[in-house]
């Protein structure tokens with residue numbers, strides 16, 4: 001049986017996602033029944049935030065979710081923290097957090113509609129973590145964003161991204177018989193990530209590669225029966241704009 005999330009619809013949810021109802025508590029966020037985010041990801045989000053904040057300065061985050069990575073980014077004290085979020089109820093849910101952190105500026109909308117508001121060469125770091133809007137884009141939605149955001153990054157600007165709804169499936173599919181996570185991730189990277197990164201305009205020299213993040217035992221224990229991710233390691237990609 002395939003691992004990971006298999007219940008994305010054929011038809012895109014994009015046009016209605018902004019007003020879809022949410023179910024949220026301190027452990028998870030569901031949007032219209034979709035398992036969008038869970039708290040066990042916290043240590044992984046911390047690592048992605050550290051990468052995105054490596055230059056300080058102006059950091060763009062896409063996908064507010066449970067504000068876990070936003071909290072981690074705030075700990076890094078960026079000069080400015082822009083967050084693009086599509087769902088209005090998700091933003092409402094974090095009203096107090098946003099009010100308490102004045103370096104955050106929320107840009108409400110689909111990143112596709114909002115990204116042109118950002119100046120070229122203005123971002124020092126980017127963390128992209130949204131949710132696929134259909135089965136067709138489960139494994140690839142991040143690449144359209146990664147193409148578009150390149151012009152917005154300054155030279156030496158850092159980009160990292162997360163798509164566990166895809167990687168939960170891919171890791172199960174690519175897992176080698178000897179079960180060595182690093183080898184599996186290398187194959188996944190070389191076959192399903194790097195070719196897309198090259199095809200959307202990033203150069204070989206800019207694709208630093210990836211880290212394999214090992215989830216702490218406690219995260220695995222509290223995760224229980226997560227519908228989208230059941231593995232003990234996660235991918236941390238790193239790209240640095242040079243050209």
Ligand SMILES: C[S@@+](CC[C@H](N)C(=O)[O-])C[C@H]1O[C@@H](n2cnc3c(N)ncnc32)[C@H](O)[C@@H]1O
Nearest residue numbers: 063065066067068069085086087110111130131
């Ligand atoms: C996986 S959650 C983000 C989790 C977040 N990193 C955290 O640590 O809590 C994905 C978020 O992206 C938002 N989202 C999905 N598609 C989007 C889009 N096209 N533009 C902006 N936000 C989007 C969802 O509403 C959701 O809040």
